[in-house]
Amino acid sequence: MPDRKDKAAEMLRLKRAGRWYEQGVHFRCQAPECSQCCSGQRGEGYVWLSAEEMQNIASFLDMEFEKFTRRYIRQIDYAYSLIEKPNKDCVFLENGGCSIYDVRPTQCRTYPFWPDIMRAPEVWHREAEQCPGIGVEDAPVSAEEIDEQLEIDRAGRRRAGIE
Ligand code: SF4
Numbered sequence: 001m002p003d004r005k006d007k008a009a010e011m012l013r014l015k016r017a018g019r020w021y022e023q024g025v026h027f028r029c030q031a032p033e034c035s036q037c038c039s040g041q042r043g044e045g046y047v048w049l050s051a052e053e054m055q056n057i058a059s060f061l062d063m064e065f066e067k068f069t070r071r072y073i074r075q076i077d078y079a080y081s082l083i084e085k086p087n088k089d090c091v092f093l094e095n096g097g098c099s100i101y102d103v104r105p106t107q108c109r110t111y112p113f114w115p116d117i118m119r120a121p122e123v124w125h126r127e128a129e130q131c132p133g134i135g136v137e138d139a140p141v142s143a144e145e146i147d148e149q150l151e152i153d154r155a156g157r158r159r160a161g162i163e
């Protein structure tokens with residue numbers, strides 16, 4: 001059994017190697033009881049999406065693409081995000097749940113396994129203050145699963161033009 005000093009040294013080594021989560025982490029989304037990451041509780045945010053994702057949502061809502069973008073999309077520099085309600089909730093957060101769940105954008109699917117969050121254990125632990133799904137004891141997520149989510153997220157960001 002490694003003592004605390006050994007564990008700290010190992011954590012530091014993995015952090016330096018860029019894969020501090022080698023032993024996996026714990027996470028299970030607490031929706032529908034929780035919807036914090038979709039709500040305005042954390043202030044303004046962006047839900048970036050690609051043209052294909054916009055088309056998917058428009059089709060799901062049975063709307064013309066142009067009408068959908070006029071109503072739900074804002075341009076930020078050269079990329080596009082969903083708009084927010086006046087209280088900063090995502091425009092598609094309804095009754096505590098996602099009203100377009102089946103066609104939600106990539107970043108909604110990959111959270112909290114975003115490169116910015118997974119870059120260091122301190123950031124991951126800080127994120128836990130905002131996401132009650134982080135750290136759920138009986139919900140291990142392996143390093144391989146994390147890497148897969150990170151790759152899906154990066155590909156989504158590239159398609160959305162923000163990376
Ligand atoms: S904040 Fe975390 S637990 Fe809550 S809905 Fe988002 S991912 Fe799920």
Ligand code: SF4
Nearest residue numbers: 038090092093098108
């Ligand atoms: S699209 Fe759905 S999952 Fe994504 S932020 Fe909005 S309500 Fe949440």
